[in-house]
Amino acid sequence: MKAINKNDFSEFVDDLIENDDREVVGVQTKSNEFAFDPLKSAEDLRLDYDVTILPPKKYFMPQRETLVEYNLNEGETTPVNQVVPRIIMGIHPYDLVAIEQMDKVFEDTHEDPYYLEKRRQSVLVGVNMANVSDRSFAHTMGTATTDTGYDIMLTDIGDRYAIEVGSSKGSNLLEKAGQAVDDITTDEIRKVKQFKEELPKKFKKDTKFDPFELPSLLKNYYENDEFWEENAEDCLSCGTCNLVCPTCYCFDVQDVNDISLSEGERLRTWDGCMLEAFAEVAGDENFREEKAARYRHRYMRKGRYMYNRFGDIACVGCGRCSEQCLPDIADPVEVFNQMKEGTS
Ligand code: SF4
Ligand code: SF4
16 A cells, blocks of 8 residues: 655646646536546545546446447448547545446447447546445445455545555556655554544445345335335436436437438437336337336346346445435435335
């Protein structure tokens, strides 16, 4: 473990912004909320944030991206993969865990070069959570801290940041800070340990059981129509809970022709299983027409389907869905605990 003075860290970030070929992005204040955005100055970087509106997945899977450009007259198709190499500053552990889950999805069966190339060309700088949002329950999902997924990880220990290096990308980045990076002291190692041990006390919400009980709980609740109908009653089918979720990756692909109908592009855009049109198929059929069926699917996908395929519980407890849901019915903790109470 290493350490760096906070002033030196700011100079290091400013130097990266000024001189590194890669885009440097980090968490900043945007209209009284926090968001990942390109950094103009280290002064704007907020490593003390609680949660960002969107997770950093937008850098690997943009809301809208061109996959292919085509010209029917010329009979040409040109693959497009707009990769911007980036250094992403200030990712919380639960988002790092979510990125590791997304990596498995996009590497599975058919490797997705659009996602994977962006991942390969990104350096992830994590930060342990100095503040916790009221809706987060990451500690009970086991994602409040992580030993993997980052290239470097920072912990605020007062005048300095402790630095854990997770990869060669991380050590290469750190080399650019030169002499400013110092060996950590025994007392500072104790502070990092204490920081992580005391973190669970900062959370206001928790599940009342081990999250790895979720797959069997959800299996038992699958046919409990009354439960899903009651919980989904006020759902607006807006899809916000999907869009803000760090582990949701569904997308739609459409060909968009220009007015001549001879040229166009194939676009990939975010999609979400809570949207009414998501499960529409040819013949005007919709195999999840009822909002209760869509609501149930989202929970099944978080706590059961991804576990069955990859061994992961695909809710990392960030709390974004419940924070952004207008009728406030998207909080996984409430639903998970209701299920547990109903079976105990
Ligand atoms: S649960 Fe909330 S955020 Fe999700 S689709 Fe329904 S209203 Fe929108
Ligand atoms: S389901 Fe909600 S709390 Fe869980 S990871 Fe997604 S946005 Fe975060």
